[in-house]
Amino acid sequence: MIALSVAAALAVFLLYTSIAGGGTPSLRPSTLSGHAGRVSVAGVVLRPITGDAHGAGLHFRLRDKNGTATVPVVYTGTVPDAFKAGGDIVVDGRYMNGVFTAIPGTLITKCPSKYTPKKTS
Amino acid sequence: MPELGRAALVVCFGLAVYAVVAGFWGAHTRRRRLSRSAQNALVAAFVCTIVASVVLFVALARSDFSFTYVAQHTSRELPTPYKLASFWGGQEGSLLFWLLVLTGYSTAAVLLDRKAGRELVVWVVPVLGIVAAFFSMLVVFVASPFRTQLAPLNGAGLNSSLQSPYFQIHPPLLYLGYVGLTVPFAFAMGAMLSGRTDERWIVATRRWTLAAWMFLGIGQLLGAKWAYEEVGWGGYYAWDPVENAALMPWLAATAFLHSVMVQEKKGMLKVWNMLLVMLAFSLSLFGTFLTRSGVLNSIHSFTEGSIGPWFLGFICFVVASSMALLFTRLPLLRSKTKLESLVSRKATFLYNNLLLVALCLTILWGVTFPILSEAVRGEAVTVGRPYYNFFLRSFGLPLLLLMGIGPLIAWRRASLSSLKRVFFWPTAFAFAIGVMLIALGAGSSIPGLIAYTFSAFVAATIVLEFVRGTAARRTLSGEPVPRAFASLVARNRRRYGGYIVHAAIVLLAIGIAGSSAYNTSRSARLGPGQSLKVRNYTLVYRGVSSARTSNAIEQRATIDVYRGGNRIAVMHPGKNDYPVEQQISNEVSIRSDWLTGEDLFLITEQINGNGTIDFKAIINPLVNMIWLAGLVFLLGSVITLWPDAREERRLAIRYGRLAPEASA
Amino acid sequence: MLAAALVIGALLAVAAVWFVARPFLSRSDEAPAAEPPPERLALEEERDRALAALKELEFDHRTGKISDEDYRGMVGELRRQAADALKALDPEGR
Numbered sequence: 001m002i003a004l005s006v007a008a009a010l011a012v013f014l015l016y017t018s019i020a021g022g023g024t025p026s027l028r029p030s031t032l033s034g035h036a037g038r039v040s041v042a043g044v045v046l047r048p049i050t051g052d053a054h055g056a057g058l059h060f061r062l063r064d065k066n067g068t069a070t071v072p073v074v075y076t077g078t079v080p081d082a083f084k085a086g087g088d089i090v091v092d093g094r095y096m097n098g099v100f101t102a103i104p105g106t107l108i109t110k111c112p113s114k115y116t117p118k119k120t121s
Numbered sequence: 122m123p124e125l126g127r128a129a130l131v132v133c134f135g136l137a138v139y140a141v142v143a144g145f146w147g148a149h150t151r152r153r154r155l156s157r158s159a160q161n162a163l164v165a166a167f168v169c170t171i172v173a174s175v176v177l178f179v180a181l182a183r184s185d186f187s188f189t190y191v192a193q194h195t196s197r198e199l200p201t202p203y204k205l206a207s208f209w210g211g212q213e214g215s216l217l218f219w220l221l222v223l224t225g226y227s228t229a230a231v232l233l234d235r236k237a238g239r240e241l242v243v244w245v246v247p248v249l250g251i252v253a254a255f256f257s258m259l260v261v262f263v264a265s266p267f268r269t270q271l272a273p274l275n276g277a278g279l280n281s282s283l284q285s286p287y288f289q290i291h292p293p294l295l296y297l298g299y300v301g302l303t304v305p306f307a308f309a310m311g312a313m314l315s316g317r318t319d320e321r322w323i324v325a326t327r328r329w330t331l332a333a334w335m336f337l338g339i340g341q342l343l344g345a346k347w348a349y350e351e352v353g354w355g356g357y358y359a360w361d362p363v364e365n366a367a368l369m370p371w372l373a374a375t376a377f378l379h380s381v382m383v384q385e386k387k388g389m390l391k392v393w394n395m396l397l398v399m400l401a402f403s404l405s406l407f408g409t410f411l412t413r414s415g416v417l418n419s420i421h422s423f424t425e426g427s428i429g430p431w432f433l434g435f436i437c438f439v440v441a442s443s444m445a446l447l448f449t450r451l452p453l454l455r456s457k458t459k460l461e462s463l464v465s466r467k468a469t470f471l472y473n474n475l476l477l478v479a480l481c482l483t484i485l486w487g488v489t490f491p492i493l494s495e496a497v498r499g500e501a502v503t504v505g506r507p508y509y510n511f512f513l514r515s516f517g518l519p520l521l522l523l524m525g526i527g528p529l530i531a532w533r534r535a536s537l538s539s540l541k542r543v544f545f546w547p548t549a550f551a552f553a554i555g556v557m558l559i560a561l562g563a564g565s566s567i568p569g570l571i572a573y574t575f576s577a578f579v580a581a582t583i584v585l586e587f588v589r590g591t592a593a594r595r596t597l598s599g600e601p602v603p604r605a606f607a608s609l610v611a612r613n614r615r616r617y618g619g620y621i622v623h624a625a626i627v628l629l630a631i632g633i634a635g636s637s638a639y640n641t642s643r644s645a646r647l648g649p650g651q652s653l654k655v656r657n658y659t660l661v662y663r664g665v666s667s668a669r670t671s672n673a674i675e676q677r678a679t680i681d682v683y684r685g686g687n688r689i690a691v692m693h694p695g696k697n698d699y700p701v702e703q704q705i706s707n708e709v710s711i712r713s714d715w716l717t718g719e720d721l722f723l724i725t726e727q728i729n730g731n732g733t734i735d736f737k738a739i740i741n742p743l744v745n746m747i748w749l750a751g752l753v754f755l756l757g758s759v760i761t762l763w764p765d766a767r768e769e770r771r772l773a774i775r776y777g778r779l780a781p782e783a784s785a
Numbered sequence: 786m787l788a789a790a791l792v793i794g795a796l797l798a799v800a801a802v803w804f805v806a807r808p809f810l811s812r813s814d815e816a817p818a819a820e821p822p823p824e825r826l827a828l829e830e831e832r833d834r835a836l837a838a839l840k841e842l843e844f845d846h847r848t849g850k851i852s853d854e855d856y857r858g859m860v861g862e863l864r865r866q867a868a869d870a871l872k873a874l875d876p877e878g879r
Contacts, residue, residue, distance in 0.1 A: 128794035
C-alpha cells in the first residue's frame with residue numbers, strides 16, 4: 001500500500017514537470033541562438049556598464065564563463081548588491097535580434113565565493 | 122603552530138581508521154577489549170580535533186596571516202567576533218568544524234548513552250568511525266586549514282554579507298543539525314549489523330534525533346531571517362539549492378520522528394524507519410556536497426575544487442552499503458502487525474509520512490533536475506518558484522490539515538459517531554473564520570484562504586486538546602487548573618510538547634500564507650520631498666546622508682513614514698560600501714508592526730547622482746508570525762526533549778540495568 | 786614555536802596511543818552488565834506496548850475522543866492482549 005502511494009505521488013509530479021514544460025533552459029551566451037522563448041542565461045559581466053536599471057535600462061555585455069562569445073543585455077529592475085563587471089550572473093529573458101532583453105527583476109548574482117580563495121591583494 | 126594543527130589532524134585520522142578496523146573486528150569476534158579500545162580511539166579523535174580547532178581559533182584571533190586560511194578569510198580591521206566566526210566561513214575551516222561536531226557527538230553518544238547496551242554500541246563505534254575517517258581524510262589530504270604561506274601584510278577580509286551577527290550563529294546551528302543526523306544513522310546501522318533490530322536503537326537515539334532536528338529547524342529559520350534582512354529582496358526563501366539542502370533532511374527527519382512512534386506502539390514500519398534514517402543522513406551529506414562543488418548554477422554555489430568528487434563518492438558508498446545491509450537484514454525486520462483501520466491516528470501518521478517524503482523527493486527532483494537534464498538532453502533546465510510552490514501547496518496544505526485531524530482521532534479505530542462529535546467544534550470554528558476572512562478580502566488568494574482556514578482548524582484542535590486534557594487530569598487528581606495543566610504536560614511531555622511544535626507550524630503556515638499570498642509592492646523614483654503611497658502608509662523621501670565606520674562607508678536615505686496623518690517612524694534604508702572587500706551591500710530598513718504582525722520593508726535600490734533615489738516599498742502581512750513560530754518551535758522541542766524520570770526508570774528496568782523490584 | 790608545536794604534537798600522539806591501548810593493559814576484566822536475551826526483550830516490549838495501548842485508550846476515553854460504547858467494545862480486547870503479554874513473561878520467571 002505504501003509503495004503504491006509513493007509511486008502515485010511520483011507519477012503526479014513527473015507528469016507535472018513534463019506537461020508544464022518543466023523549467024527554463026539554462027544557457028550561456030554561446031548557446032543562446034535558436035532559443036525563442038523565455039530562457040536563463042549565465043555568464044560574466046563585461047564593461048562598459050551604462051544606463052539606468054530604474055530608468056531606460058541598464059546596458060552591458062555578458063560573456064561565456066569559459067569562452068569568448070558575448071551577447072548584449074538590456075535589463076530593468078532590481079540590481080543585486082554584488083553586481084559588477086567581472087562578476088558571475090544569471091538572468092532570465094528573451095533573445096531577439098541579437099539582443100538579450102531581460103525580464104525585470106530576474107537578475108541574480110553569484111555570492112562572491114565563500115569557499116574559494118579570494119585573490120589577496 | 123600550523124604543524125601542531127596538522128599533526129593533530131593526522132593523529133585524528135589514524136585514530137578514526139583504527140576505530141573502524143578495531144571496531145568492526147572487535148564487534149565481529151566479540152572481543153570486548155578491542156571494542157573498548159576502538160571506542161577510546163573515537164574519544165581520542167575528539168580530543169585531537171579540539172586541539173586542531175584551538176590552533177585555528179588562536180591563529181584567527183591573532184590574525185596570523187602565515188596561515189593561508191586566515192589570510193583568505195579575515196583582515197586586521199575585522200572585529201574579533203567575526204575573525205573567530207570565520208572558522209566556519211571557508212571550505213577548510215567548515216570541514217574541520219564538521220569534524221569537531223561529529224567527533225563531539227560521537228563521543229557523547231557512546232559514552233553517555235546508557236540505554237543502548239554494549240552489543241549495539243560495539244557496532245555503532247565503527248560506523249561513526251567511517252564518517253569521521255572520511256572527514257578527517259579530507260582535512261588532512263584534500264583541504265587542509267593549516268596550509269602556510271609567506272604572510273602578507275593584510276588578509277583579504279570577510280565577505281561583507283557575512284559580517285552580520287547571524288553569521289556567528291546560523292552556521293553552527295545548522296551544523297549541529299546536519300551532523301547530528303549521523304548519530305541515529307550510526308545506531309540504525311549498528312542495530313542491523315548486530316542483528317538486534319528491536320526498539321533499542323530507536324529509544325537510544327530518540328533525543329539525539331530530536332535535538333538534531335530542532336537545531337536544523339532553528340538554523341533554517343535563522344537563515345531565512347538573515348536572508349530577509351540582509352539580502353533584502355522582500356522575501357525569506359528562494360528555493361535556492363543551498364536552502365533546499367537543509368530543508369530536505371529536515372523533512373525526512375520530521376517523517377522519521379513520527380513514524381518511530383508507530384514502530385514503538387505497534388512494532389510496525391521497521392523497514393520504513395531504516396529507509397527514512399538512511400534518507401535523512403544521505404540528504405545531509407548530499408546537501409553538503411551541493412554547496413561545495415560547482416555542480417549547480419546556484420547563487421550560492423562555490424568552488425569547482427576537488428572536494429566534490431570525494432563527497433559524491435562517499436555518498437554513493439554510504440547509500441550502497443546501507444541498502445545492501447538493509448537487504449540482507451530484511452528477514453529480521455519483518456513485522457507481523459497490520460494496519461487495522463484507514464481511519465485511525467496510526468493511519469494519519471502514515472499519510473503524514475507519505476506527504477512529507479513526497480514533498481522531500483519533489484524538492485530533491487527539482488534540485489537535481491538541471492544536472493540530470495544536462496546529462497540526458499545536453500541542456501541544463503532549471504525549475505523555478507512555480508514548481509516548488511505548486512508542490513508546497515499540494516503536499517503542505519494536506520499536511521497542515523492532518524496536524525489537526527491526527528490528534529482528534531483515536532489511536533486504533535474511530536467510529537463515525539465519535540468522529541462527528543469530536544470534529545464539530547474545530548470545523549465550525551474554521552468555517553466561521555473562513556467566512557470572516559472572505560468578508561475581509563482574503564478571497565483574493567485561494568491557497569492563502571485555505572491555509573488560513575486549515576490553520577484555524579488546527580489551532581482549535583490544539584487548544585481543545587489542552588483543555589480536555591487538563592479537565593481529564595482534574596477529574597483524576599482534583600488539582601486546581603494551573604497545576605493540573607502543568608502536571609498534564611509534565612506527564613505527557615512528548616504528546617504536549619509535540620502539540621506545541623504543531624502550534625509553531627501553524628504560526629509558520631499563517632506567516633508564510635500572509636506574506637506570500639497577500640503582500641503588496643510599490644516602486645518609484647523620488648526626489649527630496651516626494652512621497653509614495655502603499656496601502657495605508659505614506660512614505661516621504663527627505664534626503665541622503667553619509668557616514669564612515671571602521672570598514673565601511675554608509676549611505677542612508679531618510680524616509681518619513683506616515684499612517685493616518687501621523688508620522689509613526691523615520692526609516693533609513695541605504696547601502697554600505699566596503700573598500701577593502703570592494704563590495705556594496707544593500708541595507709534594507711524594516712519596520713515591524715507588533716499589533717498586526719506585518720512588516721513595512723523599504724529598499725533603496727539606487728542612489729542617483731542628481732539627489733533622487735529609486736525606491737521600493739513592500740508590505741508583508743503577518744510575516745512576523747514566522748519568527749514567532751521559531752520561538753514556539755524551540756519551546757515545544759525543549760519540552761519534548763526534557764528527560765522524564767519515570768520513563769527513564771521504566772526503560773532502565775526493561776534493559777536490565779535495574780532490578781524489577783525497583784519499579785514504582 | 787616550532788619546537789613547542791612538535792613537542793605538544795608528540796605528547797598528543799603518545800597520549801592517544803596510551804588511551805587506545807588502555808583496555809589491553811588493565812588487569813581487571815570488568816564483567817559486562819547482564820543484558821536480557823533478545824527473546825525476553827521482545828516479550829517485554831510486547832508487554833509495554835500492550836500496557837501503553839490500554840493507557841492510551843483510557844486517556845482517549847477520558848478526553849472524550851472515544852464514546853462510552855466504543856470504549857467498552859475495545860477495552861476487553863486490549864485487556865486480553867495485555868494479560869497474554871504478561872503471561873508470556875511469567876513462565877520465564879520474574
